[in-house]
Amino acid sequence: MARIWDPATGQEARTLGGHTGWVYSAAYSPDGRQIVTAGGDGARIWMANVDDLLAEAKRLIQRDPPLLTPEERKQYGLE
Numbered sequence: 001m002a003r004i005w006d007p008a009t010g011q012e013a014r015t016l017g018g019h020t021g022w023v024y025s026a027a028y029s030p031d032g033r034q035i036v037t038a039g040g041d042g043a044r045i046w047m048a049n050v051d052d053l054l055a056e057a058k059r060l061i062q063r064d065p066p067l068l069t070p071e072e073r074k075q076y077g078l079e
Helices: 050-062 070-075
Strands: 002-005 012-016 023-028 034-039 042-047
Touching: 002 034, 042 050
Parallel strands: none
Antiparallel strands: 002 012, 023 034, 034 042
16 A cells, blocks of 8 residues: 655545555656556556545446446556
């Protein structure tokens, strides 16, 4: 797992728990909206902003049918 810390408070702001092994690298996208983590099990892309994450969840839930495609399951670290 990877952890994001709030530099102002020193508190953990978020945990990114999808990897099955060590996380070796992490970086923000140029626009700051995504985080990429890489480890022994591959790379994962995360939404950095909780509001963006909630908007994406709402979009996925509201579509018909409200199921993830195999590609999305892999993208979101569910497979």
